[in-house]
Amino acid sequence: MNAQNIYDDPDFQAGYVTLDRQVRGLDGASEWPVLRSLLPDLEGRRVVDLGCGFGWFSRWADEHHAASVLGLDLSTKMLDRARTDTASATVEYRRSDLDVLDLDPGSAEVVFSSLTLHYVQHLDRLLETIALSLTPGGSLVFSVEHPILSAPSIQGFETSATGDRFWKLDNYLVEGERVRTWFVDGVVKQHRTVATYVNSVVGSGLTIERLVEWGPTAVDVEVRPELADDLHRPWFLLLAALKPGNQHR
Amino acid sequence: MNAQNIYDDPDFQAGYVTLDRQVRGLDGASEWPVLRSLLPDLEGRRVVDLGCGFGWFSRWADEHHAASVLGLDLSTKMLDRARTDTASATVEYRRSDLDVLDLDPGSAEVVFSSLTLHYVQHLDRLLETIALSLTPGGSLVFSVEHPILSAPSIQGFETSATGDRFWKLDNYLVEGERVRTWFVDGVVKQHRTVATYVNSVVGSGLTIERLVEWGPTAVDVEVRPELADDLHRPWFLLLAALKPGNQHR
Numbered sequence: 001m002n003a004q005n006i007y008d009d010p011d012f013q014a015g016y017v018t019l020d021r022q023v024r025g026l027d028g029a030s031e032w033p034v035l036r037s038l039l040p041d042l043e044g045r046r047v048v049d050l051g052c053g054f055g056w057f058s059r060w061a062d063e064h065h066a067a068s069v070l071g072l073d074l075s076t077k078m079l080d081r082a083r084t085d086t087a088s089a090t091v092e093y094r095r096s097d098l099d100v101l102d103l104d105p106g107s108a109e110v111v112f113s114s115l116t117l118h119y120v121q122h123l124d125r126l127l128e129t130i131a132l133s134l135t136p137g138g139s140l141v142f143s144v145e146h147p148i149l150s151a152p153s154i155q156g157f158e159t160s161a162t163g164d165r166f167w168k169l170d171n172y173l174v175e176g177e178r179v180r181t182w183f184v185d186g187v188v189k190q191h192r193t194v195a196t197y198v199n200s201v202v203g204s205g206l207t208i209e210r211l212v213e214w215g216p217t218a219v220d221v222e223v224r225p226e227l228a229d230d231l232h233r234p235w236f237l238l239l240a241a242l243k244p245g246n247q248h249r
Numbered sequence: 250m251n252a253q254n255i256y257d258d259p260d261f262q263a264g265y266v267t268l269d270r271q272v273r274g275l276d277g278a279s280e281w282p283v284l285r286s287l288l289p290d291l292e293g294r295r296v297v298d299l300g301c302g303f304g305w306f307s308r309w310a311d312e313h314h315a316a317s318v319l320g321l322d323l324s325t326k327m328l329d330r331a332r333t334d335t336a337s338a339t340v341e342y343r344r345s346d347l348d349v350l351d352l353d354p355g356s357a358e359v360v361f362s363s364l365t366l367h368y369v370q371h372l373d374r375l376l377e378t379i380a381l382s383l384t385p386g387g388s389l390v391f392s393v394e395h396p397i398l399s400a401p402s403i404q405g406f407e408t409s410a411t412g413d414r415f416w417k418l419d420n421y422l423v424e425g426e427r428v429r430t431w432f433v434d435g436v437v438k439q440h441r442t443v444a445t446y447v448n449s450v451v452g453s454g455l456t457i458e459r460l461v462e463w464g465p466t467a468v469d470v471e472v473r474p475e476l477a478d479d480l481h482r483p484w485f486l487l488l489a490a491l492k493p494g495n496q497h498r
Contacts, residue, residue, distance in 0.1 A: 148397065148418065148421065152415070153413065154413070158407075158409075160407075160417070164402065164403070164419065165419065166401065166417040166418055166419040167417075167418040167419065167421075168409070168415040168416075168417075168418075169397065169415055169416040169417075169418040169481060169482055170413065170414065170415040170416065170480075170481040171480060171481060172397065172416075172462075172480075172481060172482050172483065173462065173464045173465075173466075173479075173480045173481070173482075173483060174467070174480055193462050193483075194443050194460070194462065195460040195461055195462045198447070198457065198460045199459055199460060202457060202458065202459065207456055207457075208447065208451060208456075208457040209451065210448055210451065211443070211444040211447045211448060212444055213421075213422065213442050213443065213444045215422045216422075217422075218423070230422075231419075231420060231421075231422045231423055232418060232419040232420060232421060232422070233418055233421050233422075234421065234422060234442075
């Protein structure tokens, strides 16, 4: 296991469990309705959940769509709770380092990953593994921190002399590690450009179906003015891709 | 003709012709080597050049690859000079507004466009026209101003109190018109997100082959330190897409 396992750090966990999306699950994740809209029909499908965490998505796919789910995560603490919270024989959780993962070829119709791939060091290797694991017509749907969010040396907004707010963007084209403070110091994420995500997916043999740069809409900001800054840069990059071949849908 | 025709403005032209890429042609365009690398084999192909300007690309495709080229532009001044500079029976120039363009179905193996589509108001319509005009296996290759460059209300870098340089990014998620001063006031460009460009291409039935967020490399900056700011945000978005079907290459 060569990947960082910050998720088993007690101080990190103490903060992490307070996040709305960990308290309320999928309904606490603002991007979930859009991410869900990118998914194919999951009914009775074999689904792999990369970075399953507490198993929110794995359970949802099982309970709502009778999918057979394999949830993978590096954190034993998260897997322990996922197992405790899941009462289904068709969901299996397994400890796994995505940087050295192997999956059986043709073993899944859907591979899903929420906010995990920006921790992976060897993205091309993982995408090749994913592409091989999918049956023809199968889908990959994932979200990551948006590269505009992950790029800067110091993340934040600033106000100009004229009162305009803007996101301080630097080093967008400089890919590599970014070390952040998020509940604890030393959280390591991999910054990649949008083009790198797209080209890595294409390079794995999958076909890009849809890209979403997720943030609030102008209507969202009318209802919740405190979101105004979030029109300046997206939070998440969502991507849906297909393995060429017969369609499942 | 409902598109803006700033390129026929004498004051605009006076400035525009001084650009390195208008003085030296393709070799004066820093992104040209990468853009060229996205092109398929042009040998003997039928090529459409959308926003051909002075015809630099049209002539190159004709002279170096014996392509038959249809160069389209809104500016009569640019077309006049393109015709004067071109001595080939296999290059034709035609005045055209890309917002209402029709092309014959199956009439081209390659559609090319350099730094033009960010002026187009009806991108989806144009992409459908392009997709129809391509033969199966045909290619679309284009460049536009990168959305990170085109988004801000005021374009520029700033220096923080600690001496760090950054690009002032705002309104990335707010698509629509941006009015710039570029040689003259009132140059109107359309800001779209990267996702919109990708999804519009996919929606037209083409398959994304490669995306490039063009800027200098770290090596470029070592040689030319004055480019350091340009690592903070890309200049151009380059995209290559294929029409599904038999390959030409």
